[in-house]
Amino acid sequence: MAKKNKEDKKVEEISEAGATLLSWEAEEFSQVERSWVWYLVGAIIALGLVVLAVLFRQWLLAIIVVLLALVLFQIVRAKPGKIEVKLTENGILAKGKFYPYQNFKSFGIVEGQNRIEIDATKAFGRSLTLPFYETDEAKIVSLLEEHLENVAKKETWVDKFSHALRI
Numbered sequence: 001m002a003k004k005n006k007e008d009k010k011v012e013e014i015s016e017a018g019a020t021l022l023s024w025e026a027e028e029f030s031q032v033e034r035s036w037v038w039y040l041v042g043a044i045i046a047l048g049l050v051v052l053a054v055l056f057r058q059w060l061l062a063i064i065v066v067l068l069a070l071v072l073f074q075i076v077r078a079k080p081g082k083i084e085v086k087l088t089e090n091g092i093l094a095k096g097k098f099y100p101y102q103n104f105k106s107f108g109i110v111e112g113q114n115r116i117e118i119d120a121t122k123a124f125g126r127s128l129t130l131p132f133y134e135t136d137e138a139k140i141v142s143l144l145e146e147h148l149e150n151v152a153k154k155e156t157w158v159d160k161f162s163h164a165l166r167i
Helices: 002-017 036-055 059-077 137-145 157-164
Strands: 020-027 082-088 091-094 097-100 104-109 115-120 128-131
Touching (some): 002 091, 002 097, 020 128, 020 137, 036 059, 091 128, 104 137
Antiparallel strands (some): 082 091, 091 097, 115 128
16 A cells, blocks of 8 residues: 555656656766776775774774775675656656755756756755766756756865775
């Protein structure tokens, strides 16, 4: 019974979206190729931190480093899934959910990357990051500008750091 209600809500959201103006499919994130050297250096750093933690009898720190190394390994080995994005008359359909334009205040194309960041109107509202790779950037911008303010976006220091480490 609960599953039927979820399906009804999804159908309601899709009908609320209106006609599709532009749609595309993209990978959730870009896959970075890493050589065996990258993994070796990561393992040596993790092992060195564990050895230091054990030498200083910081057992909890040693456990945390091992767990973080395992989590990081899982994250970098993950394969990107495909997401379908649709710009519609009344909002954005992405990741199987409808987001009305009135929930957002502005958007911007991140310099040097093929992704759109859409900022929520509320302080703790949900912002969206949507990848696009082979979709016409000018068409996306013109459709979004009808509803949202276009602001310049730059790579954050976190983006730069993660690119430098190839995470």
